[in-house]
Amino acid sequence: MGIQFDEKQRIFHLQGKATSYVIQLERDGYVTHQYWGRKIRKFRNSNRQQYIDRSFSPNPYYRDRTFSLDNLPQEYPQYGNSDFRKPAYHIQLENGSTVTDLRYKSHRIYSGKPKLTALPATYAGQADAETLELVMQDEYLGLEVQLLYTVFSNYDVVTRSVQFHNKGKQKLKLLQASSVSVDFRRSDFDMLTFPGAWGKERHMEKRSLQAGIQSAESTRGASSHQQHPFIGLMEKHTTEDYGEVFGFHLVYSGNFLAQAEVDQFATTRVTLGINPFDFSWLLEPGATFQTPEAVLVYSSKGLGAMSDTLHRFYQQHLVRGEHKDKERPILINNWEATYFDFDADKIEQIAKAGSELGIELFVLDDGWFRNRNSDSTSLGDWFVDKKKLPNGLEDVAKRVNDFGMQFGLWLEPEMVSVDSELYREHPDWCLHVPDRYRTESRDQLVLDFSRADVRKEIIKRVSDILSSAPIGYVKWDMNRHLSEVGSASLPAERQRETAHRHMLGVYEVMEMLTSRFPHILFESCSGGGGRYDPGILYYMPQTWTSDNTDAVSRLKIQYATSLLYPVASMGSHVSDVPNHQVHRSTSLTMRGDVAMAGNLGYELDLTRLSKEEKQVVSQQIEFYKEIRSLVQFGQFYRLKSPFEGNETAWMFVNEDKSEAYVCYYRVLAEPAAPLAVLRVKGLDLSKDYSVWGTDEVYSGEELEYSGIRIPTALKGDFVSHTWYLRTE
Ligand code: DGJ
Numbered sequence: 001m002g003i004q005f006d007e008k009q010r011i012f013h014l015q016g017k018a019t020s021y022v023i024q025l026e027r028d029g030y031v032t033h034q035y036w037g038r039k040i041r042k043f044r045n046s047n048r049q050q051y052i053d054r055s056f057s058p059n060p061y062y063r064d065r066t067f068s069l070d071n072l073p074q075e076y077p078q079y080g081n082s083d084f085r086k087p088a089y090h091i092q093l094e095n096g097s098t099v100t101d102l103r104y105k106s107h108r109i110y111s112g113k114p115k116l117t118a119l120p121a122t123y124a125g126q127a128d129a130e131t132l133e134l135v136m137q138d139e140y141l142g143l144e145v146q147l148l149y150t151v152f153s154n155y156d157v158v159t160r161s162v163q164f165h166n167k168g169k170q171k172l173k174l175l176q177a178s179s180v181s182v183d184f185r186r187s188d189f190d191m192l193t194f195p196g197a198w199g200k201e202r203h204m205e206k207r208s209l210q211a212g213i214q215s216a217e218s219t220r221g222a223s224s225h226q227q228h229p230f231i232g233l234m235e236k237h238t239t240e241d242y243g244e245v246f247g248f249h250l251v252y253s254g255n256f257l258a259q260a261e262v263d264q265f266a267t268t269r270v271t272l273g274i275n276p277f278d279f280s281w282l283l284e285p286g287a288t289f290q291t292p293e294a295v296l297v298y299s300s301k302g303l304g305a306m307s308d309t310l311h312r313f314y315q316q317h318l319v320r321g322e323h324k325d326k327e328r329p330i331l332i333n334n335w336e337a338t339y340f341d342f343d344a345d346k347i348e349q350i351a352k353a354g355s356e357l358g359i360e361l362f363v364l365d366d367g368w369f370r371n372r373n374s375d376s377t378s379l380g381d382w383f384v385d386k387k388k389l390p391n392g393l394e395d396v397a398k399r400v401n402d403f404g405m406q407f408g409l410w411l412e413p414e415m416v417s418v419d420s421e422l423y424r425e426h427p428d429w430c431l432h433v434p435d436r437y438r439t440e441s442r443d444q445l446v447l448d449f450s451r452a453d454v455r456k457e458i459i460k461r462v463s464d465i466l467s468s469a470p471i472g473y474v475k476w477d478m479n480r481h482l483s484e485v486g487s488a489s490l491p492a493e494r495q496r497e498t499a500h501r502h503m504l505g506v507y508e509v510m511e512m513l514t515s516r517f518p519h520i521l522f523e524s525c526s527g528g529g530g531r532y533d534p535g536i537l538y539y540m541p542q543t544w545t546s547d548n549t550d551a552v553s554r555l556k557i558q559y560a561t562s563l564l565y566p567v568a569s570m571g572s573h574v575s576d577v578p579n580h581q582v583h584r585s586t587s588l589t590m591r592g593d594v595a596m597a598g599n600l601g602y603e604l605d606l607t608r609l610s611k612e613e614k615q616v617v618s619q620q621i622e623f624y625k626e627i628r629s630l631v632q633f634g635q636f637y638r639l640k641s642p643f644e645g646n647e648t649a650w651m652f653v654n655e656d657k658s659e660a661y662v663c664y665y666r667v668l669a670e671p672a673a674p675l676a677v678l679r680v681k682g683l684d685l686s687k688d689y690s691v692w693g694t695d696e697v698y699s700g701e702e703l704e705y706s707g708i709r710i711p712t713a714l715k716g717d718f719v720s721h722t723w724y725l726r727t728e
Contacts, residue, residue, distance in 0.1 A: 142168025
């Protein structure tokens with residue numbers, strides 16, 4: 001593993017666990033992309049770049065008609081001198097022109113991985129990774145661009161980011177600054193993306209690459225429910241177990257653009273980074289701009305191996321803090337039980353019912369602060385509502401703690417209600433542009449976190465609340481997207497920096513609060529999973545996967561989310577029926593079986609459950625405690641896709657393969673249904689496994705090769721069955 005520079009061939013060879021990534025220094029310092037894929041121990045460039053005289057592909061600086069950037073696969077392509085594909089970056093000079101010319105200047109290779117200033121990023125110890133800093137320069141401008149590559153010894157991952165240093169004398173304006181660009185010499189791929197909507201996040205979609213540009217992007221100021229900052233290229237016919245996959249994931253939570261461009265010669269350029277739409281950044285002489293980081297993941301064994309790499313990599317090199325490897329508590333959240341209509345006694349009753357069932361954490365959701373009796377007021381006024389909670393949060397927390405449970409609290413720090421003291425006092429503290437109406441969403445506006453004074457006040461208010469009671473958990477919500485994106489504190493020439501500066505401000509506040517309160521388990525939320533991205537995962541180890549708690553809808557949401565994210569990051573709750581989002585009724589067993597495939601919680605009025613329902617819930621909780629570490633930190637396998645049919649199945653296997661938990665779900669009953677069988681994965685083939693709760697024993701071999709029969713007793717719509725397997 002590591003990074004070698006071959007002086008003779010002028011090649012950088014980056015080697016991960018089973019992958020190689022090769023960069024070539026071309027003549028005159030152009031930096032080209034040579035290879036990315038399965039590991040090649042000795043790279044001698046058998047497939048070296050071909051120089052061809054192609055019509056309408058111009059020739060920079062040479063009277064050599066075979067040399068054109070239009071034909072070269074590049075590492076960080078530029079605009080304006082012979083490459084007509086989309087560039088990775090774009091810069092405006094003082095004279096208005098936008099042509100730049102970057103060439104190799106120097107490089108440095110070292111152990112470990114540097115921190116990125118002000119941005120979330122993956123991290124590594126000295127022994128875990130090696131980094132290449134490749135410096136390119138535009139001599140005329142005095143511009144230096146540092147391409148940063150890190151490879152990890154135990155993963156098929158390369159991380160990339162870019163730093164722009166203005167070492168010249170003129171002001172430069174960055175119009176685009178992607179985090180990564182990779183040119184593939186082929187285009188026979190399917191592209192994988194994760195579009196969605198509120199209540200329907202991350203629904204995976206596959207399409208065949210076509211000539212031209214295909215993309216996924218957000219201009220909403222958040223990574224969003226609607227698109228996801230990921231793009232994957234897959235060899236045709238890739239499945240869970242077969243096929244090459246090249247994934248690109250952005251460690252960023254704001255506007256992004258992920259695109260694949262297929263050009264006239266059937267090559268494919270993938271770029272990923274901050275969305276250039278309505279973005280620019282003024283780079284004064286001496287200033288530096290750091291792009292977010294992109295995670296490049298490679299699998300030669302299909303989507304299953306890609307997910308496994310990402311799960312382990314994110315869990316070990318992105319998630320931080322005290323709770324990283326700790327089992328996550330089973331919670332009861334009062335949102336769907338009470339909405340805004342509660343008082344301290346009602347909270348106590350729900351908490352008591354929860355504690356009797358074995359629940360470990362009570363989460364007080366929205367509505368606990370002054371005048372917050374609906375979703376249209378009071379965000380920003382983070383002071384306890386003494387009408388609902390006369391003795392404050394401390395009293396409620398104590399009542400909850402007295403039942404042996406932890407106490408958690410909901411907050412939405414980035415927002416301000418139009419009807420709030422904070423907004424009346426500081427009307428210029430929200431994002432807005434002069435002389436234009438301020439568009440409301442859920443009757444709220446977005447606080448301008450690009451401003452230091454706003455950040456300071458919110459950090460103070462939230463810190464006061466978090467110090468006022470024994471709070472062990474925070475649900476950090478964010479319930480609207482950004483409009484009229486402008487800041488009263490920035491000059492005209494920097495207005496287009498607002499969205500990114502705001503995002504940097506959000507990260508700063510998150511960093512400050514999560515490090516000031518390290519014992520608190522933070523769960524991120526944005527109307528459910530609207531900001532489920534690697535950027536937020538750096539600060540908060542878990543996310544509320546979706547506001548949609550319907551068991552059937554959750555199959556697709558959780559299945560597709562599992563393509564990219566570790567199970568320990570996924571909040572999943574059992575809620576009431578008919579379901580509040582889609583009005584479907586499913587059994588308590590099915591709801592439990594779906595929720596138990598993530599971080600289990602309940603979100604309904606436990607005081608109103610019948611004796612029989614309480615018994616089912618208490619059994620679910622007891623059982624979940626048994627399998628919790630296996631589910632949250634085991635190896636995850638997808639067996640049947642809800643995107644391909646009526647059935648879904650997945651399973652979890654622990655590290656030494658002594659335990660496995662297999663889940664099967666069927667949505668609709670079918671006449672003349674096919675005989676259903678489930679072939680499992682990941683077991684120890686040489687061992688025998690007993691099926692918990694029965695006297696059945698089967699070998700790992702038999703369960704994998706022949707399969708496990710789906711019980712015929714499963715009848716009707718919305719059914720599920722699970723098997724807990726343990727070695728004899
Ligand atoms: C949206 C969240 O996703 C819900 O779970 C709940 O916390 C509400 N906000 C509260 O306003």
